[in-house]
Amino acid sequence: MNSILKIIKSRGAIVFAGLAISVFLLVMTGRTIKWEVVTNAFKSAVWLPWVPLAVFTYMVGMLLRGLRLQQLVGNEANLTVATASNIIAVGYAVNNILPARLGEFARAGMLAERTGLPYALSLTVTFLERLLDGLTILSLFVIASFITPTQDWMRNASQIAALAFAMVIPCVMMLALFPQMSLSLISQVSHPFGRKLHHKALAITTQVTRGFSCLRDAGSAMVVLFLSFLIWGVEGLMFALVMPCFLMLFSPVKALAVMSFTNLGILVPSTPGYLAVYHRCCSEALQAVTSQQGAGMLTPFLPADVLRVIMPVSVNMVDPSTAISYAVVVHLIFYATVTIWGVIAMARYGMELGTTAAMAWEAKPVPLQELEAQAHNFALITSTPVVKNEVLCFKKTPFWRSLTEAMVLPAEEHQLPLCEEERARALEDATDFLCREISSLPPKLAGMLKIGTIGFRVLAALISFNTFENLSLKRRSAIVNAWSYGKVSLTRKLFKPLRSLALLAFFENEAVQAALEKAAGAGANPPLKAPEEGAIAVEKSEAAT
Amino acid sequence: MSQIEKKERGQVLIIGSGAGGTTTAITLAEAGFDVVVLEEGARHPLTSYGQPPTKAMNQLYRNRGMMPIMGSVPIGYVEGRCLGGSTEINSGFWHRLPPEFLLRWQARFGLQDFSLEALDGHFAWAEDKLKVQDRNGDWPKSTQVFQRGIEAMQWSAQEVRRAASGCVNTNACAAGCPKGAKQGMSVAMVPEAESLGARFITGARAKLIIKHGNKVTGVLADITKPDGSSDLVRIDADYVFVCAGPTQTPALLRKSGIKEHIGDTFQIHPMLKVSAVFDEDIDAHKSVMPLLQVKEFWPDISLGGSFFSVGHLAINLADNWLTTSDVIQNYRRMASYYVGVRGTGAGTVRASLTGDGEAALKYELSDVDIRHLSQGLARLSTLLLAAGAREVYPCVFGLPKITSELNAVRWLDESLPRSSLSLTTVHGFSTCPIGERPERCAADSFGKVHGLKNLYLSDASMLPDSPGINPQGTIMAIARRNALHFAETHNQQGT
Structure with a gap:
């Protein structure tokens, strides 16, 4: 209890502002509602099978959120999807019980506690999730607005949100992609304000850039982005599944617009469980999207049949009382589901609500003053945990295995006396070495190499009607040799380092060297061939240019 | 800590x-x-030194040995970390x-x-x-054959002194000397x-x-x-x-x-490697690299011995692997040498804007560098053939091997095409x-x-x-x- 009071005390202004907004909206909403109509709406509602389906859909969404969190901290910690989902559920549950989105802090605290990550880093990950959510919701709202007519005031509200995100995104990208530059910049800016502030600014920058590190790899950034869209697509489906309860036609597009607007509204800290704010946003959005027929900006471009499928014409404007009933049910589904889930998770981890929320404060780093008192010439600014899972930007996949094989194996007539197992192991080791080495390239070169290999794979697939790794060794060798030894200098430059690294590892392998020794001992050295002259004629023309 | x-x-x-x-x-x-x-x-303790090159690169080299110098001819560069x-x-x-x-x-x-x-x-x-100090004891075979070539060409040369008293030929210089001799x-x-x-x-x-x-x-x-x-x-x-x-x-x-005059004048010694096959066993993989350097053409061009292992031989042959892959079976009769030139091109070192500000290296070979490399290849090949090499395999795409002096001296007058060169360097300097x-x-x-x-x-x-x-x-x-x-x-x- 003390912990909760501590949080409320230290975040007093936000808490009271949230409560004030909620009271105001409750009053405003209550004045416009005809309560007898609400009662009738509930009486005539069809609950089955829509509500259980909506609950199930929401739970799927929670698991997807867990999957995304797992991806976001994948480099830093080993977290199962179940634990990650539980952490999110605990955060949401605390949000449902405490005001001002204090659950976010509890969630960061629990993430720190479960993974051993510094609290600041956990908070950064949580912030990144929120940012991704905001961006995804905004994108979905824009997409939905193209398809379904929306009111001007909704678009205006979204534009304000878009403006806020537009200001945040460059900062995030700067911190994610240019960590060293960010550190230098922050150091320069904060240095004149004294040592303490300078250190604090550097510590926060360090943790934040580390938290955003998952965005540096294009692949993992794409996965996270895809998961974000999936999460909110599923959330939209949950909104759509509640529509038939109140005799509205099942319309995922309109539901998506309602979901987007509602969730944009609750991004601002407010009451526990977003009470009133959620209901107001949801009911207004539902009325707005059902107030006009048609398919928004797409109407002139789509045939009538298609329009009827994506935008059922019989969705008429929902009256305010039905809209509020709809909002109450949608809210209840998410509120009850996540609160029960969160409470069970807290119980499972043996924690009380207050303890979980208080983690946010307990996990703060040691005050700098203590360290500085020990030695003024050597000051610890912040600590970052070990990167648990080394992330290679070139992962050892069947493609790289098959490429290595195609690059290193000598021509058939010069095959080494290696047994199948030795050969396979040598190739495996060579592939592993190759992937590690090229992953160590400076980021710019690694990026260029990635683009080059993607181009190679695409072209190889186009000319062979099959993926490179599924081709025969002979075919693969032919393609690789055409790229490695063709007339195009760029493709030769692409393959030179790859082949060199693969050859180095393959021929440094003990079994391969033993096979070479054996071949030499057996007098298998091939006779030296007659001189070849003028083989460089092709390159002469390049020299001339 | x-x-x-x-x-x-x-x-x-x-x-x-x-x-x-x-x-x-x-x-x-x-x-x-x-x-x-x-x-x-x-x-690292001495006991962890002397690992195979693939492990040593991970253990002792910056970026696992992946620090290419970019330019019209990418140049392999390594440094210790x-x-x-x-x-x-x-x-x-x-x-x-x-x-x-x-x-x-x-x-x-x-x-x-x-x-x-x-x-x-x-x-x-x-x-x-x-x-x-100077070396005590006999030269390794790869140095002996090089000396044979130097004598045949009557060029001036010197045995390089080393900071490696008590070297016992483990051929592990590039992987940290496990004996503590170097x-x-x-x-x-x-x-x-x-x-x-x-x-x-x-x-x-x-x-x-x-x-x-x-x-x-x-x-x-x-x-x-x-x-x-x-x-x-x-x-x-x-x-x-x-x-x-x-x-x-x-x-x-x-x-x-x-930033003033920092990283604007990166200089290197570009090196072109060759591997040569002899009639006799050299066993270069079991001995220290050749210790003689030809000084006849110094300071513009130096000729000397290069680190040799089977894996590195494969790299040297990689430019023309389709026609040279069979040669690797002769590895016991092979040794590697280099042509080094005093770079006259222009290079820069910059801190990358992205990531952690890693050093981004650039170097553009001058036409003079290319001429020197071509002439160096001609001279080194002539020397090796005079020393008894049957074939010389340069790291030059499209030039799988040189088998006669006539073949070799061509490059005294002609320049190797830039795009066919595979160059390396281990010497960088002059950035500040x-x-x-x-x-x-x-x-x-x-x-x-x-x-x-x-x-x-x-x-x-x-x-x-x-x-x-x-x-x-x-x-x-x-x-x-x-x-x-x-x-x-x-x-x-x-x-």
Whole structure:
């Protein structure tokens, strides 16, 4: 209890502002509602099978959120999807019980506690999730607005949100992609304000850039982005599944617009469980999207049949009382589901609500003053945990295995006396070495190499009607040799380092060297061939240019 | 980390423990300064040295050996990242700076107090520390055949002295000498510096130099702890010496906002390798690399021996693998050599904008470099064929092998096509040239960075220009000279 009071005390202004907004909206909403109509709406509602389906859909969404969190901290910690989902559920549950989105802090605290990550880093990950959510919701709202007519005031509200995100995104990208530059910049800016502030600014920058590190790899950034869209697509489906309860036609597009607007509204800290704010946003959005027929900006471009499928014409404007009933049910589904889930998770981890929320404060780093008192010439600014899972930007996949094989194996007539197992192991080791080495390239070169290999794979697939790794060794060798030894200098430059690294590892392998020794001992050295002259004629023309 | 826990005051902070950093550390510790050395790499015991190249690259090399220099001809470049820096992975070859270069540098860069006599004592000091000497005993076979070729061509050559007393031919120079014969900095000099009170903190990566006005007030560094986690620390020091090497020193300075004449004049010794097959067994994979260098065409062109292993032979053959893959079975009868040229092209080192500001290296070969490489290939091939080589395999795409002198001398008059060259280098320098010419120098004659009161340089980056020889001796001698000058100037003896 003390912990909760501590949080409320230290975040007093936000808490009271949230409560004030909620009271105001409750009053405003209550004045416009005809309560007898609400009662009738509930009486005539069809609950089955829509509500259980909506609950199930929401739970799927929670698991997807867990999957995304797992991806976001994948480099830093080993977290199962179940634990990650539980952490999110605990955060949401605390949000449902405490005001001002204090659950976010509890969630960061629990993430720190479960993974051993510094609290600041956990908070950064949580912030990144929120940012991704905001961006995804905004994108979905824009997409939905193209398809379904929306009111001007909704678009205006979204534009304000878009403006806020537009200001945040460059900062995030700067911190994610240019960590060293960010550190230098922050150091320069904060240095004149004294040592303490300078250190604090550097510590926060360090943790934040580390938290955003998952965005540096294009692949993992794409996965996270895809998961974000999936999460909110599923959330939209949950909104759509509640529509038939109140005799509205099942319309995922309109539901998506309602979901987007509602969730944009609750991004601002407010009451526990977003009470009133959620209901107001949801009911207004539902009325707005059902107030006009048609398919928004797409109407002139789509045939009538298609329009009827994506935008059922019989969705008429929902009256305010039905809209509020709809909002109450949608809210209840998410509120009850996540609160029960969160409470069970807290119980499972043996924690009380207050303890979980208080983690946010307990996990703060040691005050700098203590360290500085020990030695003024050597000051610890912040600590970052070990990167648990080394992330290679070139992962050892069947493609790289098959490429290595195609690059290193000598021509058939010069095959080494290696047994199948030795050969396979040598190739495996060579592939592993190759992937590690090229992953160590400076980021710019690694990026260029990635683009080059993607181009190679695409072209190889186009000319062979099959993926490179599924081709025969002979075919693969032919393609690789055409790229490695063709007339195009760029493709030769692409393959030179790859082949060199693969050859180095393959021929440094003990079994391969033993096979070479054996071949030499057996007098298998091939006779030296007659001189070849003028083989460089092709390159002469390049020299001339 | 125990060193951190001590939290002692560091009056002189040295970034980097290679040839320049360790020499500076010993000299200043002797002079009574409180010295702390930050080394990004780890401290490795001798027992962990001598691993196969693929493992050593991961253990001892920066970026696992992946630091290509970009340009119209990408050039493979490696440097060490461990206690002792690149001295742990080089061949221990030792040269004194030739008088010709000493005079050229004086003339071009206005170096003060830079005479042969002034440097002589410093070279002698370093040679004594590293037990530099001529080889005792027989030459390895790869050197013998090279000598045969030199005699046949009647060219001038010299046996290179090495900082490797007691070498027993493990052929592990590039993977750290497991016998401790090669005198990398970690063998004797780092322990000596430690006995004088210097503290070496390994796993410490300098991220930023913090300035206030024209004074450096501290350094931000990431210190990796044994469990893999890391601490961002600020280390305050009265004086900071940046000795992080030719690529990392300019990168660190530039990302710290110190940019005047920093990283604008990157120089290298481009090298073209060849492998030759003889009728007799050479067993180059079991012996130290060839120890003779042809000086007939120096300083523009040098010919010498290259590190050999079966894997490296495969790399040398990779340019024409379709026609040369069978040759690898003759590896016992093969050895590798190089043509090295004194680069006259232009290069830069910049801190990347993205990521952690890694050094981005660029170098554009000049037409003169290409001519020298072509002529060097012609001469080296002629020498090897005269020595009895049946075939010579250059790292040149489209030129699988040279089998006759007539084939070889063609390249005396013709230039190899740029796009067909596969070049490497292990010598980088001149990214922060010292001297008294403010229009081209980053620091004064004794390494003090222009415009800053207490920031100094002391590594390969300070060499004003390409020296045309293995630079370790020159780096150590100048670092010793500069550190002594610093100690005298700051009157700290015996404190």
